[in-house]
Amino acid sequence: MAANKSIISRVSSSVSDSPIVYRGxxxxxDTGFxxxxxxxxxxxxxxxxxxxxxxxxxPLIIEMDREQQLNELELQQASLLGTPTVSAPK
Structure with missing residues (x-):
């Protein structure tokens, strides 16, 4: 049994000292780093x-939302008052 352990330890130590294992x-x-x-x-x-x-x-999104709400409110008020709406030039 002692001979088996020494053979296994010699094989494992020689494998761990191999350049291929070292490079691996x-x-x-390096990959982990x-x-x-x-x-x-x-x-x-x-x-x-x-x-x-x-x-x-x-803040830009909030301001754009406020502007859109203001435009909708003005359009709603204009339609309630009966004033003609001004459309964008074509």
Missing amino acids: KKAAA VVKKLLLSTGKAAWIASTLFLVLAV
């Missing part, structure tokens, strides 16, 4: 994009 481990470690950096930079980009959207686009 290095490639896996790149994926981690990519996820961090993607998260930062998503944060920047969402913040810019909230600061710039949301």
